[in-house]
Amino acid sequence: MHLLGTELLEAREILPGQWLQTYHAPELATGSRAGQFVHVRTGDLSGLVLRRPFSIHTLDAATGTITIHFRTVGRGTEWFTHLRPGDNVDMLGPLGRPFEVDPRSQHLLLIAGGLGMAGVRALADEAIRAGRQVTLLFGAASARDVYPTSLLPDEVEYVVATDDGSMGHHGFVTDLLPRYEAWADQAFACGPEPMLQALARLAATRRSRMGVAKLGRKRGAGKGHAVGSPLARRKAFLQVSMEQRMGCAIGACLGCVVMATSGVPQRVCREGPVFASEEIDWEGAWGR
Amino acid sequence: MKAKRRVVTNSGGSTTAHRSSTLRRQRTSNALTSMGCKDSAVDMTTPRRGDATGRETVATADVDLSVDLGRGLVLPNPIMVASGTFGYGVEYGDVVDVDRLGGICCKGTTLRSRIGNPTPRVAETPGGMLNSIGLQNPGVDAVIAKYASTWEGWRVPVIVNVAGESVADYVEVVKRLDGIPGVAGIELNISCPNVGRGGLQFAIDADAAAGVTAAVRRATDLPLLVKLSPNVADIRPIARAIADAGADALTAINTLSGIAVGGSRQKPLLGNIYGGLSGPAIKPVALRIVYEVCQVVAIPVIAIGGITDIDDVLDFLAVGAVAVQVGTAIFADPTLPVRLVAELEGACRSGGFASYVPFVGTALPKRPSSPSSKGVEYRP
Numbered sequence: 001m002h003l004l005g006t007e008l009l010e011a012r013e014i015l016p017g018q019w020l021q022t023y024h025a026p027e028l029a030t031g032s033r034a035g036q037f038v039h040v041r042t043g044d045l046s047g048l049v050l051r052r053p054f055s056i057h058t059l060d061a062a063t064g065t066i067t068i069h070f071r072t073v074g075r076g077t078e079w080f081t082h083l084r085p086g087d088n089v090d091m092l093g094p095l096g097r098p099f100e101v102d103p104r105s106q107h108l109l110l111i112a113g114g115l116g117m118a119g120v121r122a123l124a125d126e127a128i129r130a131g132r133q134v135t136l137l138f139g140a141a142s143a144r145d146v147y148p149t150s151l152l153p154d155e156v157e158y159v160v161a162t163d164d165g166s167m168g169h170h171g172f173v174t175d176l177l178p179r180y181e182a183w184a185d186q187a188f189a190c191g192p193e194p195m196l197q198a199l200a201r202l203a204a205t206r207r208s209r210m211g212v213a214k215l216g217r218k219r220g221a222g223k224g225h226a227v228g229s230p231l232a233r234r235k236a237f238l239q240v241s242m243e244q245r246m247g248c249a250i251g252a253c254l255g256c257v258v259m260a261t262s263g264v265p266q267r268v269c270r271e272g273p274v275f276a277s278e279e280i281d282w283e284g285a286w287g288r
Numbered sequence: 289m290k291a292k293r294r295v296v297t298n299s300g301g302s303t304t305a306h307r308s309s310t311l312r313r314q315r316t317s318n319a320l321t322s323m324g325c326k327d328s329a330v331d332m333t334t335p336r337r338g339d340a341t342g343r344e345t346v347a348t349a350d351v352d353l354s355v356d357l358g359r360g361l362v363l364p365n366p367i368m369v370a371s372g373t374f375g376y377g378v379e380y381g382d383v384v385d386v387d388r389l390g391g392i393c394c395k396g397t398t399l400r401s402r403i404g405n406p407t408p409r410v411a412e413t414p415g416g417m418l419n420s421i422g423l424q425n426p427g428v429d430a431v432i433a434k435y436a437s438t439w440e441g442w443r444v445p446v447i448v449n450v451a452g453e454s455v456a457d458y459v460e461v462v463k464r465l466d467g468i469p470g471v472a473g474i475e476l477n478i479s480c481p482n483v484g485r486g487g488l489q490f491a492i493d494a495d496a497a498a499g500v501t502a503a504v505r506r507a508t509d510l511p512l513l514v515k516l517s518p519n520v521a522d523i524r525p526i527a528r529a530i531a532d533a534g535a536d537a538l539t540a541i542n543t544l545s546g547i548a549v550g551g552s553r554q555k556p557l558l559g560n561i562y563g564g565l566s567g568p569a570i571k572p573v574a575l576r577i578v579y580e581v582c583q584v585v586a587i588p589v590i591a592i593g594g595i596t597d598i599d600d601v602l603d604f605l606a607v608g609a610v611a612v613q614v615g616t617a618i619f620a621d622p623t624l625p626v627r628l629v630a631e632l633e634g635a636c637r638s639g640g641f642a643s644y645v646p647f648v649g650t651a652l653p654k655r656p657s658s659p660s661s662k663g664v665e666y667r668p
């Protein structure tokens with residue numbers, strides 16, 4: 001992990017209020033993996049004292065660039081939209097732990113809700129480069145919030161659900177899971193917590209519902225490894241990228257925790273943001 | 289009894305040049321001695337008229353930033369990092385050379401492990417942030433097992449920030465830290481609910497604060513820092529009581545109590561409802577408290593609260609602090625504390641000083657000023 005001076009190359013409003021920015025950051029472009037994030041400093045003139053965490057949306061080693069994808073939700077994100085190409089931005093990264101794909105997994109199911117696209121998008125590229133098949137289920141409130149197909153690799157099968165039915169499936173993206181879970185070797189999700197919780201519940205009952213254990217995984221697979229260990233993730237059917245308000249993003253302040261099934265709160269910035277779904281306590285009231 | 293004023297001021301209308309040459313001649317004692325409580329410290333900076341020929345630039349090697357906080361705790365420089373913002377010192381290892389810091393106060397440590405408060409735990413606020421971590425930590429034994437040997441290998445002194453819910457808790461934690469190589473000192477976080485007194489914080493009551501300080505003092509010979517809470521009407525009797533109970537130094541301030549409202553405005557934002565405000569927004573409060581405390585105690589005072597640049601450091605020195613801690617600003621700029629060390633050295637050099645003593649206490653009044661609790665707008 002480094003403190004880096006990066007340069008904004010391009011900024012585009014890809015959807016109303018949603019931005020895609022490309023930064024020249026060779027160290028991040030070559031040294032990061034899908035699922036990791038950067039902690040970006042805002043201009044301090046505005047009195048904003050905290051950096052903003054952004055998933056690395058895509059990374060391109062050849063051009064030494066990364067992209068971030070965000071919605072303007074407050075003064076911090078607003079500040080980023082005023083940047084112009086050529087402006088320098090201070091980034092800390094790459095941070096956190098990446099998605100871990102089991103080497104035997106051929107069919108990857110990616111599930112994103114809204115801005116959760118930013119969390120799983122890089123994995124689609126990574127998987128296709130490795131010759132895997134990718135289906136991406138995407139949920140949004142309505143058609144105007146749907147991530148443009150043109151920004152996805154052609155190889156990805158893209159399935160959309162909207163809450164109001166204005167595009168694709170009328171309903172939640174989680175409704176689509178049963179149709180794909182038999183096909184999928186592993187699933188990777190990022191989005192609002194209720195969505196992740198619904199997926200985690202489906203994943204937990206998957207084995208009994210389907211009566212098969214994929215990839216020779218035994219009952220309770222994913223347990224028995226330290227929380228946050230790569231092996232715990234690699235063995236899990238469902239990996240989730242969690243979101244939490246952050247202070248340091250480096251593991252020092254304990255501001256960003258989520259409750260784990262182990263009973264000890266885990267740092268999203270350090271043990272996460274990607275967790276095996278079994279590692280998270282989805283049912284407890286703590287922090288909800 | 290009111291303690292003697294512990295500074296190092298501009299008395300006598302001296303020029304900086306006078307003081308600088310005095311300092312250079314007197315560099316036999318290297319570290320700033322526990323300032324103010326020893327006459328030598330005052331001597332060090334008492335201007336001698338007519339002995340200066342002019343301002344000279346002090347060579348790099350001549351600037352001594354070390355500071356002696358008493359009981360053998362000598363910081364290599366006065367720029368420390370504040371508890372809770374720098375973990376156990378290891379987390380920022382990739383981007384910060386910790387050995388260039390003046391001292392590290394680690395995350396609040398309790399007798400048994402604590403899972404801390406429910407989330408959300410942090411929220412940005414205008415010019416600052418609220419936090420309600422709730423002292424999540426693995427407990428003192430695990431902290432020692434995990435980090436002490438690393439700390440022992442560092443040049444930078446690591447001071448363990450200790451929290452508890454009863455005097456017995458504090459004493460037990462400190463006893464376990466006593467004699468552990470790598471532990472350079474104790475900072476008592478007394479902004480904790482005292483279960484024995486119906487949950488009132490130790491920090492808001494002079495007797496309770498002095499009680500826990502005295503008990504810990506009896507339990508250890510480690511250097512003992514006690515951290516003041518700003519959430520009181522008058523800090524001076526509390527500071528005095530803690531000093532009289534045997535603290536080696538005071539640190540001030542801890543966070544200010546506050547809340548934020550959640551997005552839907554149906555409830556407060558933080559999982560714990562209440563959080564502690566930190567960052568630039570609290571600097572004037574911290575300055576006021578350091579200013580008041582420095583006028584009533586003879587032990588060193590370490591300032592904390594909203595420091596983001598060298599001017600902030602110099603402001604706190606001016607109101608009597610002998611060292612500072614940087615907290616929230618580290619989140620935006622992890623390299624800030626190390627840079628401040630260099631900048632303080634630069635400030636000494638361009639002032640022609642061999643140490644930063646000439647910056648200390650310059651804004652303190654000649655006579656004790658009336659306390660803020662007497663009213664701000666309408667003075668008696």
Ligand SMILES: Cc1cc2nc3c(=O)[nH]c(=O)nc-3n(C[C@H](O)[C@H](O)[C@H](O)COP(=O)(O)O)c2cc1C
Pocket residue numbers: 247253255370371372373395396397419421423449476477515541542543565566567568570592593594595613614615616617
């Ligand atoms: C996230 C966070 C955690 C903190 N944890 C502790 C703690 O465990 N013990 C303590 O004495 N102070 C704690 N503090 C208070 C700081 O040490 C410091 O007193 C305060 O933040 C004011 O300084 P600043 O404005 O430079 O941040 C914490 C502050 C923050 C922001």
Ligand code: FES
Pocket residue numbers: 245246247248249250251252253254255256257267268269270
């Ligand atoms: S944001 Fe500070 S520990 Fe994760």
